[in-house]
Amino acid sequence: xxxxxxxxxxxxxxxxxxxxxxLSHIRPDGDAIGSQLALxxxxxxxxxxxxxxxxxxxxxxLTFMVNSQKIQTPPENPLDVQVCxxxxxxxxxxxxxxxxxxxxxxxxxxxxxxxxxxPAYGNLNHIDSxxxxxxxxxxxxIKSEGMPLPAATRDAIYVAVSTDTGSFQYSNTTSETYEMxxxxxxxxxxxxxxxxxxxxxNPYRKIELLRSLLNTLQLEEGGxxxxxxxxxxxxxxxxxxxxxxxxxxxxxxxxxxxxAAAFFxxxxxGKIRVSLRAKDDSFNACETAQLxxxxxxxxxxxxxxxxxxxxxxxxxxxxxxxxxx
Amino acid sequence: xxxxxxxxxxxxxxxxxxxxxxLSHIRPDGDAIGSQLALxxxxxxxxxxxxxxxxxxxxxxLTFMVNSQKIQTPPENPLDVQVCxxxxxxxxxxxxxxxxxxxxxxxxxxxxxxxxxxPAYGNLNHIDSxxxxxxxxxxxxIKSEGMPLPAATRDAIYVAVSTDTGSFQYSNTTSETYEMxxxxxxxxxxxxxxxxxxxxxNPYRKIELLRSLLNTLQLEEGGxxxxxxxxxxxxxxxxxxxxxxxxxxxxxxxxxxxxAAAFFxxxxxGKIRVSLRAKDDSFNACETAQLxxxxxxxxxxxxxxxxxxxxxxxxxxxxxxxxxx
Numbered sequence: 001x002x003x004x005x006x007x008x009x010x011x012x013x014x015x016x017x018x019x020x021x022x023l024s025h026i027r028p029d030g031d032a033i034g035s036q037l038a039l040x041x042x043x044x045x046x047x048x049x050x051x052x053x054x055x056x057x058x059x060x061x062l063t064f065m066v067n068s069q070k071i072q073t074p075p076e077n078p079l080d081v082q083v084c085x086x087x088x089x090x091x092x093x094x095x096x097x098x099x100x101x102x103x104x105x106x107x108x109x110x111x112x113x114x115x116x117x118x119p120a121y122g123n124l125n126h127i128d129s130x131x132x133x134x135x136x137x138x139x140x141x142i143k144s145e146g147m148p149l150p151a152a153t154r155d156a157i158y159v160a161v162s163t164d165t166g167s168f169q170y171s172n173t174t175s176e177t178y179e180m181x182x183x184x185x186x187x188x189x190x191x192x193x194x195x196x197x198x199x200x201x202n203p204y205r206k207i208e209l210l211r212s213l214l215n216t217l218q219l220e221e222g223g224x225x226x227x228x229x230x231x232x233x234x235x236x237x238x239x240x241x242x243x244x245x246x247x248x249x250x251x252x253x254x255x256x257x258x259x260a261a262a263f264f265x266x267x268x269x270g271k272i273r274v275s276l277r278a279k280d281d282s283f284n285a286c287e288t289a290q291l292x293x294x295x296x297x298x299x300x301x302x303x304x305x306x307x308x309x310x311x312x313x314x315x316x317x318x319x320x321x322x323x324x325x
Numbered sequence: 326x327x328x329x330x331x332x333x334x335x336x337x338x339x340x341x342x343x344x345x346x347x348l349s350h351i352r353p354d355g356d357a358i359g360s361q362l363a364l365x366x367x368x369x370x371x372x373x374x375x376x377x378x379x380x381x382x383x384x385x386x387l388t389f390m391v392n393s394q395k396i397q398t399p400p401e402n403p404l405d406v407q408v409c410x411x412x413x414x415x416x417x418x419x420x421x422x423x424x425x426x427x428x429x430x431x432x433x434x435x436x437x438x439x440x441x442x443x444p445a446y447g448n449l450n451h452i453d454s455x456x457x458x459x460x461x462x463x464x465x466x467i468k469s470e471g472m473p474l475p476a477a478t479r480d481a482i483y484v485a486v487s488t489d490t491g492s493f494q495y496s497n498t499t500s501e502t503y504e505m506x507x508x509x510x511x512x513x514x515x516x517x518x519x520x521x522x523x524x525x526x527n528p529y530r531k532i533e534l535l536r537s538l539l540n541t542l543q544l545e546e547g548g549x550x551x552x553x554x555x556x557x558x559x560x561x562x563x564x565x566x567x568x569x570x571x572x573x574x575x576x577x578x579x580x581x582x583x584x585a586a587a588f589f590x591x592x593x594x595g596k597i598r599v600s601l602r603a604k605d606d607s608f609n610a611c612e613t614a615q616l617x618x619x620x621x622x623x624x625x626x627x628x629x630x631x632x633x634x635x636x637x638x639x640x641x642x643x644x645x646x647x648x649x650x
Contacts, residue, residue, distance in 0.1 A: 169520035169524060171515075171516055182507065185498075191493075192494075192498075211539035215540070251527075254525045255529050
């Protein structure tokens with residue numbers, strides 16, 4: 001990894017230019033959209049022209065965010081901008097082809113991220129893998145360089161960091177994270193209201209999905225393995241979106257005594273996507289995934305394999321059983 | 326309410342005595358047990374003798390807490406102690422008859438709580454209804470008076486405050502709450518580990534309960550009312566404990582478009598316990614509950630009425646429908 005640019009160098013580059021395109025990764029989450037809105041509103045407050053572009057647009061679950069409608073899908077032709085700032089995006093291709101095309105006129109690329117694997121694909125780069133969220137890096141940039149922190153930025157930073165830390169729970173949460181939250185509250189953040197909007201609102205189809213998954217839930221190996229599945233017909237029946245099934249597997253990984261959890265999802269082409277989760281070091285999700293050509297991390301890994309679902313289930317569970325015994 | 330004692334007055338009283346009984350409310354939650362363990366370990370570090378008594382003992386979901394086995398049910402005869410400290414308990418009877426009897430020899434009562442309705446039943450009282458948790462009051466007492474803050478106290482404070490704020494989400498969360506969490510991390514708290522123990526661990530019977538509830542879920546009034554139910558036979562089948570169904574109703578209150586949620590639970594004696602929840606001010610849960618002799622708050626209220634479940638459901642839903650139309 002090349003040397004990080006300092007916050008000062010990044011702030012100077014921002015001050016020296018007038019027009020910006022802000023990008024983040026495909027299938028954007030709270031940290032992606034939150035970082036775009038947080039930095040963008042600070043730039044607008046500085047008098048800059050800002051375009052907020054995401055390959056996949058704004059996901060439904062983040063439409064509550066102030067000015068979130070500014071997040072647009074890429075226009076057909078490149079925008080007339082001087083600078084592109086890529087946020088929370090570990091690799092350049094993950095910005096999406098059309099989004100990259102929209103930024104084709106930019107002569108300066110700034111890359112701000114917290115993914116350790118980021119190859120520093122910008123002209124200026126600030127990659128901080130000790131930060132739990134890109135939103136927290138944006139906060140530090142703004143505070144250390146005396147940039148404006150309007151209400152829309154304040155709230156967007158909170159959404160970014162809260163969602164990427166599982167509401168301040170994951171091991172990546174630091175004392176600086178909590179200090180930042182304290183400062184955002186002092187700046188007027190409405191904690192109850194914003195959290196109700198982030199966490200206390202679910203489309204009914206997600207509840208229908210959960211019911212459907214629970215009705216297929218099975219435990220194996222004396223309760224050490226939990227698995228459930230989602231046929232494509234159910235996705236059609238409830239008009240499910242790809243993001244609806246994200247993180248649902250955490251519920252069965254969290255069952256007392258479960259060491260390994262597996263989610264078998266039938267795709268439109270009949271292939272099966274398998275998500276694997278480990279509770280601790282007694283099961284290595286990545287090693288099992290690699291045996292089927294998949295990959296990932298020790299605690300979370302994935303496979304894409306041929307169906308039908310029953311065959312995939314049998315094969316994968318056989319390997320998991322051996323691995324944990 | 327009588328005038329609050331200062332932290333200094335409470336700390337002086339603690340320093341002037343040697344033996345303590347620490348109590349909290351019946352059906353204890355994370356703030357009750359967390360406050361007992363937090364203050365108790367600080368007192369032990371000061372060389373005091375401490376008895377940790379709870380009318381209902383230690384709930385299963387908090388056995389992960391360091392030294393939690395010190396929480397005992399009341400002994401038959403009063404303990405030989407000078408001081409009783411009641412924690413997180415809004416009224417004296419809510420401590421439980423046997424627990425109060427265990428404290429009968431105490432000549433000084435200290436009452437520390439965050440419930441606004443607390444009538445200040447101690448000789449010394451510190452009631453702070455602006456604090457989201459009694460655990461946060463314990464933290465402030467310890468910090469302001471230079472009392473010891475050992476690891477067991479540090480972790481217990483975090484559990485108390487995290488559980489009473491819904492992981493730093495509820496509107497009662499203040500900037501001081503986040504600052505406190507930052508300081509606990511600086512003191513060595515393992516954020517990832519303690520949160521996994523608080524939130525990422527469920528007995529299988531709770532998952533079976535959720536599946537059973539979801540299979541009875543119905544929406545009414547074009548999706549403005551959600552309700553589900555739990556027959557007593559299901560409680561027996563899955564060997565459910567009273568705390569298993571707590572807070573599950575939040576899932577259906579959170580469905581987009583739902584204004585009122587109702588949970589109908591059949592009790593052993595055939596009576597029906599009804600829990601009502603409102604999403605916002607368009608439904609007043611307390612007003613509906615009062616029509617059936619129940620009560621509570623605007624957003625959360627309860628009723629106990631005669632069964633069978635189908636009759637109770639019909640009657641209550643009829644009133645809810647009128648209330649929201």
